[in-house]
Amino acid sequence: MKQKKIFSSLFAVILLFSLVLAGCSSSSGGSKDTTSKNKDVTLDIFQFKVEFKDQFEAVAKQYEQENKGIKINITTVGGGEDYGAALRSKIASGKEPAIYNVGGPQDVEDWKSKLADLSDTKAAEAALEGTLDGVTVDGKVMGLPFNQEGYGLIYNKAVFEKAGINPEDIKSFAALEEAVKTLDSKKKELGLQAVFALPAKETWVTGLHLSNAFLAGEFDGNVLKAFAAKNVDFTYGDSFKKVLDLQNEYSVQPVVSLDYSKQVEELFSLQKVAMIQQGNWVYGSIAGIDQEFADNGIGLLPIPVEGYKEDSIPVGIPMYWGVNSNKDEATIKEAKKFLDWLYTSDAGKEVVLNDFKFIPAYGGYDSSKISDPLAKDIYKYAEEGKTIGWTFMGYPTGWGQDTLGIEIQKYVTGKAKWDDVVNVSKEAWEKARNK
DSSP, X not given: OHHHHHHHHHHHHHHHHHHHHHHHHHHHHHHHHHHHHHHOEEEEEEEOOGGGHHHHHHHHHHHHHHSTTEEEEEEEOOTTSOHHHHHHHHHHTTOOOSEEEEOSHHHHHHTGGGOOOOTTSHHHHHBOTTTTGGGEETTEEOOEEOOBEEEEEEEEHHHHHXXXXXXXXXXXXXXXXXXXXXXXXXXXXXXXXXXXXXXXXXXXXXXXXXXXXXXXXXXTTOHHHHHHOSOOOOTTHHHHHHHHHHHHHTBOSOGGGOOHHIIIIIIITXXXXXXXXXXXXXXXXXXXXXXXXHHHSEEEEOOOOTTSOSSOEEEEOOOEEEEOTXXXXXXXXXXXXXXXXXXXXXXXXXXXXXXXXOBOXXXXXXGGGOOSHHHHHHHHHHHTTOEEOOOXXXXXXXXXXXIIIHHHHHHHTTSSOHHHHXXXXXXXXXXXXXX
């Protein structure tokens, strides 16, 4: 009987030990599988910059090869499409991206429930002074800068020279107007269809970029002041009207049918117009059509704002990268890691400068490696302090494109007076801010 008890006890111990081992084995195996799954992370990126789409996709492939288990899917919506509307639709569909773009304080407010704190990233630490102001809330960094960009009136150097115009002399509206009339009087011998190509179909060109030059002054060029403003006064509205009228009167017509692609690729890159209002982001498109022209034939003139700054260009951060806080911890971690690699690693920095042709918004870059002529011009304006702040990132949601841009379309087609544009836009701003 005693032997049976001893045997039973031994059997029980052995059985228990076996179960523990089996449990450990199962636990170990489960942990291994979980780790494997954690390493297999998909980063869905929803971004707006069509100009570097191909280069960005190539870099994503490079990153995937160097980081096994990471899959990057990139969706690009921009150019002639409304990125903000597309993002809202994407989110509403339930297919939320891991990384997406926000444009400043208004977007941060709109998407605050879906933005992770990026304060702990290397990129946030390296960001240049002031570049995070518009996306910092309660000390938390909610977005990382794409790059620095600037825009103005891009001109054809050879056409200006042939017409006897010195671009260095164009530092006021009066000088610009005189140059435009000279070019128009000689457009046949210069081989031009018109002086300008104003893409009024693109409400971001008129309602955001052009308006910014003339609204920045009343907000001291500060995006946060624009974001907090209950009203907009159009203090420099008369100056705004003069530049818009000049572009419209001497543009290929009808301007409301002109889109970004036709303006940049068909008309300017093929040298059928002398000037376009755009920024350094068009370099790649021009180079894709005529590399020699892109490298040696173009320059940047200021957008003259009478009574404020007539010899300056708007320079700022076009968009920020946001990371979706609704994603799981592993995805958020890998999203931060990718953005850090892109902007702070040696390999990433080379891509930013040489492939993307970006003007960096981060420290640790060799600015002498900035290669394209438009970026060099912008850097020069910035060095000389001849810049206008990007306050349009502080406009009420949709106001610049859906209200002001649409009203400008009515104006340039003769369906509205300038006073109507101003009054309707003022009322819409006030309504949006005082909900």
